[in-house]
Amino acid sequence: MTERVAASSGRSGRRKRPTMLDVAREAGVALRTVSRVVNEDPTVGAHLASRVQAAITALGYAPDERAQQLRRGTSGTVGAAVRNLADAHPVLSAVDHAAREAGLAVLAMSTEDDEHREREAVMSMCRRRVDGIVIEPIGTSHDYLSGELAAGLPLVAVDRPTGGVEADAVLSDNAAGIGMAYRQLALHGHRRIGYIGDDERIFTGRERAAAFRACVAASGGPLDGMTHPGVFSPARISAALTAVLTGPAPATALITGNVETTIEVLRHLGADAGRVALVGFDDFPLADILRPGLTVVAQNSAVIGRTAIDLLVARSADPARPVQTVTVPVELIPRGSGELPPPD
Amino acid sequence: MTERVAASSGRSGRRKRPTMLDVAREAGVALRTVSRVVNEDPTVGAHLASRVQAAITALGYAPDERAQQLRRGTSGTVGAAVRNLADAHPVLSAVDHAAREAGLAVLAMSTEDDEHREREAVMSMCRRRVDGIVIEPIGTSHDYLSGELAAGLPLVAVDRPTGGVEADAVLSDNAAGIGMAYRQLALHGHRRIGYIGDDERIFTGRERAAAFRACVAASGGPLDGMTHPGVFSPARISAALTAVLTGPAPATALITGNVETTIEVLRHLGADAGRVALVGFDDFPLADILRPGLTVVAQNSAVIGRTAIDLLVARSADPARPVQTVTVPVELIPRGSGELPPPD
DNA sequence: ATGAAAGCGCTAACAT
C-alpha cells in the first residue's frame, strides 16, 4: 500500500465523560431535578431549569442511552436484518423512514446472504433488547427464535416468510409479477419465452418459477428447455442462457427471476442485448439508462417497508393479535427491452 | 392500497424475559457463577458449568448487552454515519468487515445528505456511547463534537475532512484521479476536454475542479467554457452538458466529478453516449454493462474502510497520538467510454 | 416544586 500520510499535532488525553450526577453538582441541585430537565418534565421551576441547562451545556453532557433503556425497560429501537447494506436497498430505506416516524431508531445489520450470519445478527439484536425485528430471511429455519417470540418479540419477515415459526410477513405478489411479465412479452408477439431464476429451495425462486410454468401452461406455449431455475453462479447463468437461446427452437424472449440474474444476463448478452426481449423481476437503479432501457417488474419497496413497521407496531401493542401475511402489489415498468419484437 | 391480507391464529402473551438471576436460581448456583459461564471463565467446575448451560438453554436466556456495556464501561461498537444506506456503499461494507475483525459491532446510520440529520445521527451514537465514529461528513462544521473529542471519542472522517475540529481522515487522491482521467483522454487524441462536477463548497468538488484546471493549464488546452462546477440538479447538469457540447468549439470529451453527475450525464446523452468520450469519477456497479462500458476513476473503498477502522483502533489505544490524514490512491479503469476517439 | 433512595441486569473487587 502506498498511502500518503500527513500528521499533525496531538489531542488532549481522555477526560471522564460527565454523568447526570456531575451535572447535578455543577448546577447545585439534586439528581432527580436534572433527570426532570433532561426528560422535559414541566414541573421544574424556570430558574432551576435554566441553571441545569447551563450546567448541561457547560459540561457537554449527553445522557447515556443504555442506562435509560435499562431502567425504562424499553429500547426504542427496531432491528433490521437485511441481506446487504452495501447493495441498493430501498426496503431498508423505507423501514428507516417509517420507524423514525414511529419514534423508533433502526439498528441495521447485514446478513450477507449467510444463514449463520443471519442468526448471529438477529441474536445480537435480541441481546440489545430491540423492541422488534424486521428480517429479510435467508435461513430456512428460524426456530432458534421461538423462545423470543414466545417472550413477545415482534418479528416481521419481508420478501420471504420465516421458516419453522409463525411470524408476520410482507411479501410481494410474485405470481402476479411473473404474469405481467409474461403477458407483456406475449403481447409483443413472443411465443417462445424463457425463464432463468433462483433456486426453488428459496421461497421467491419457487413462487416465481411456479408462476412461470402456470403462465406457459395457460397460454399453450412450449415449456421444454424454457425453464431454468436453480441458477445462481455467473457460470451457470451463462450456461442456462446459452441453452435457452440456442438449438432448433430458441427462445426469443426472456424473464429473469431476480436482479443478480438480470445483471449477469445483461453482462453476457453484451452487444446482443437489443436482440432478445427481456423483462427482469425487481427494479434497480440505472435500469433506465441501459440501452434499450430495461423493462422490469418492480416491487413496491416503500409500501413493503411501511407495512413492516406497521405490523411491528401493531404486534407491540397487542402481542396476542393474529399473525398476518400482507401481499403487496407489484408493477410492470416498460422501458424498451420487454417491448422488443421477436426476430421475424 | 390493495394489499391482500391473510390472517391466522394468534400467539401467546408476553412472558417476562429471563435474567441472569433466573438462570442462577434454575441452576441452583450463585449469580456470579452464571456470569462466569456466560463470559467463558475457565475457573468454573465442569459439573456446575454444564448445569448452568442447561439452565440457560432451558430458559432461552440471552444476556442483556446494555447492562453488560454499562457495567464494563465499553460498548464494543463503532458508529458509521454515512450518506446513504440504500445506495451502493462499498466503504460501509469495508468498515463493517474490518470492524468485525477487530471485534467491534457496527451501528450504521444514514445522514441522507442532510447536515441536521448528520448531527442527529452522530449525537445518537454518542448517547449510545459508541467506542468511536466513522463519518462521511456532510456538514461543514462539526464543532458540536469538540466536547466529545476532548473526552477522547475516536472520530475518523472518510471521503471528506471534518470542519472546525481536528480529526483523523481517510481521503482519496482526488488530484491524481483527475490527472489520470485527463491524461487518458488526452492520450486518445482529445484536446477540448470538459468537466462537470460538484459544488466547490464541497471538499471533493473543490479538489477535483482545482485539479482539472491545473491539468488544462499544464497541457495548454482551452479552459474557456470547459469547467462547470457547482452543478447538482438534473436541470443544471443538462444545461451544463448542452453548454459544453455545443457552440463553435465544443468539447469532444468529458470528465464528470461524481457518480450522480456521471449518471445524469449518461441519462441525457442517451443514444449519443457513444459519441462523446467520458471518464467518471467514482466507480459504481453496472458501469461495466453499459455500452460503451464506462471508464472510471475508482476509489479504493476496501482500503478506505480498513484504514478508517485502523485509525479508530489506534486512537482508542492512544488518545494523545497525532492526528493523521491518510490519502488513498485511486485507479483508472478503462472500459471503453474513455478510449473513444474524437469525431472526424 | 424538589429531593432521597431503590433498583434495572449485569460485572468485578473482594472474600471464602
Place this chain on the structure above:
DNA sequence: ATGTTAGCGCTTTCAT
C-alpha cells in the same frame, strides 16, 4: 472453585 456485595448511569416510586 464458588459466593457476597458494590456499583455502572439512569428513572421512578415515594416522601417532603
